[in-house]
Amino acid sequence: MAATGVAGGGAAGATAAAAQETTTTSSGNTTASGNETTTAANGTTTSGGASGGGGPTKEVIVGPGGSLVFEPAEITIATGTTVKWVWESDNHNVVPSSQPEGADWQGTPGAPSKTYNTGYEYSHTFNTTGTFEYYCQPHETAGMVGTINVKESISSGGGGGQKEANPEHMGVPFQAHFVGLATLLMIAVSLVYTFFLLKYGESPHASGGN
Incomplete structure (x- = not known):
């Protein structure tokens, strides 16, 4: 296990944003080297290290209800976000088909033909901007x-300027409405x-008898 950790550390030094893996086998044995986490069906989980901590997590269901889909099939996340795939049916995996230059996402451990069953979890923290596409090898077709x-x-x-610049969320419409109502x-x-002045202002009763 220590040898694997050293090897993973060296790879990280060569590529700053490179993806690294942590694998949990079905027997509970683990090998750790970076920002990926896998969980065996027995529920044993290992953390992906400091690079995967502290950021948000987005969950993707693998084969929900036995259907041959990832749910949701497309997501948009910020750098530093961890995506966690949770298996809800059998014989699926996550295999990258394309990714940005400089990224080194490997997908689920093992060969592309290796699949995992219900209860398995796999996580990866994405630190490189761009579009990542992937598939389940047995069910790509x-x-x-x-x-x-x-x-x-x-x-x-820095990326939220569009929301902050929207005056509709800054109280402006309410001020305009109040002015209009007033x-x-x-x-x-x-x-x-x-109306009352014209109707009653010239009334004989209004002038009085003094």
Whole structure:
């Protein structure tokens, strides 16, 4: 296990944003080297290391209800987000088909033909921007494919300027509505006052007998 960890550390030094793996076997034995996590059917889980900690997590269901799909099939995340695939049916895997230059995402451990069953979990933290596409090797022809769009940030921090610049969320429409309502109210009061003034202002009862 120590040898694997050293090898993983060396790979990380060569490629700053490279994906690294942590694997949990069905017997509970683990080999750790970075920002991926797999969980065996027996529930044993190992953390992916510091690079995968602290960030948000997005869950993707593998084969929900026995259907041959990833749910959701397409997601958009910010860099540093961990995607966790959770198996809800048997004989599936996650195999990358394309990814941005500089990324080194390997997908589920083992050869592309190696599949996993219900209860298995696999996680990977995405640190490289771009589009990642993947598929389930036994069911690719059935349309079991997925897409992950990784951006620098989503609706927060530096990438959230679009939301902050929207004046509709800053109280402006409410001010405009209040001004409009106040204007209508003033017009209504003026009309009522004028009506009563014209109707009763010249009444003989209004002039008095003094």
